Amino acid sequence: MSLSSRFENIEMAQHLCSQLLEGRDVPEETRHWILMALREGLANAIKHGNRQDVTKRVHLEMDIVADTLAIAIRDEGSGFDPGAVGDPLAAENRLKTSGRGIFYMKTFMDDVRFERVPGGGMEILLKKRLGEANEKEGDPK
């Protein structure tokens, strides 16, 4: 699916993700953090990728294969360097007002990758194993 670059669309995407997880034995905690990671990924694409240009789209794919949820979020922006974001845990960054979105995605998901899309844009790939036995060590309890 593709969404216009409006923050209001984040909730709709979260609703669809919830529906995808519906009926599966996914712990409430896992479900909550997946939806937060999805929110962060979409906000990142809208704000830093497409820079809130409503003529640009955010492309979203979500699928569950072999007990793993895979989310792909692609923007149509000019790309950004995820490595340029400082460590939010570093003392000098602790009180910064931004720079935590990628950290939260990495904390709450099992695998997070950023790939530049040929022709422009950035794709964020998020993966999370579903099921209590596979909860990531270090997940907030």
Place this chain on the structure above:
Amino acid sequence: MKTNVRDVGGVAVVDLKGKITIGSGDVQLRETINKLVDSGKKNILVDMHDVTTIDSSGIGELVGCYTSVTNKGGKLKLLHLPPKINDVLTVTQLITVFDVYESESEALASFRG
């Protein structure tokens, strides 16, 4: 997000209700706190009990508010943190930055100490 400001013994208690997320509530939080700071309020207690969702943008605004109040010589403290928001503050180690209270009376007393 809905905000309500009460004055309790010189402490501005800000009751928040709803979401503090990008494009919805984040700017409102900043404006509410800035207004209090501009009107000379030094002691601010933010009640998070009815906050349903927060994201990195909302956390950023909370940090920004903390810094604004502190830079003016005031104190901003948090009350009634929902468990998930506590988790979000914990993983980024911000929980060590904020004074957090479970009881409003204890929180109010802490401003007098």
